[in-house]
Amino acid sequence: MIKPQDVDFYNEQGYLLVKGVFNKQEVEEMRTAVGAIIDRAAKVNRDHNAQWQGDFLPPEELKKLVLKGFHDVHYHDASFLRALMHPNMAAVLSQLIGPNVQLHHSKMLVKPPENGAAFPMHQDAPYFPHEKHTMLAASVHLDDANVENGCLHVMPGSHKEGMLPHVGRHYLNAKEYPVSDGVPCIAEAGDVLFFNYLTIHGSPQNRSERNRRNVLFQYRSATDFPTTKEHFDWGMGLMVCGENPHFDRAHPEFTIV
């Protein structure tokens, strides 16, 4: 699926857009599943606005924005389990991370038309720091995305800066790191943007008349361990490709009752 020069690009720049990872039918299945999750959440009064809060936008602008965001999507629909371990995904992951790859978590990020959420620039690493920094996000595009409907923006090479101080561990100073300074990752439905958890990224508001639906899977090497005991997610540690060389550390220590 990718060439050695793509792997070099990822290692140098901290991100890689891979075209056509999912076909039209697979995208359509995931779109349907995303809509059904939103409907089921609403039926049990669990619908909520997951737009990030903070001083990165004036309060009057922030309160208009909406994000339909839910975690653990592979517990809600089988299409996501198929997607997160799809042979095309495994082919890319095994080259970017190494032969033994684990899931960390999954989530959906739906930016509705006109007022879809903005994400200030940030690194994901402060949420779930790991020893070897192999962790990466694979953002699966279910719609064509450009600047108008709030596509992801990345700062090339920023993964080499290490973990930076974040406001409340969530986002970087928005004046110092405006989203508009990032490179817009213009993508089509079925494309996947891979970016390291140290790569600075964010996205502007969806100001268009179209949806921007993405599903994000976070992965790591099976030999990369968390440095804190925070942020456990359902399905964390599932083997996506290869084998787990650490029999004794196959899953975090928690009790299932």
Ligand SMILES: O=C(O)CCC(=O)C(=O)O
């Ligand atoms: O999908 C996006 O626009 C941004 C998502 C993001 O940055 C995150 O979930 O950390």
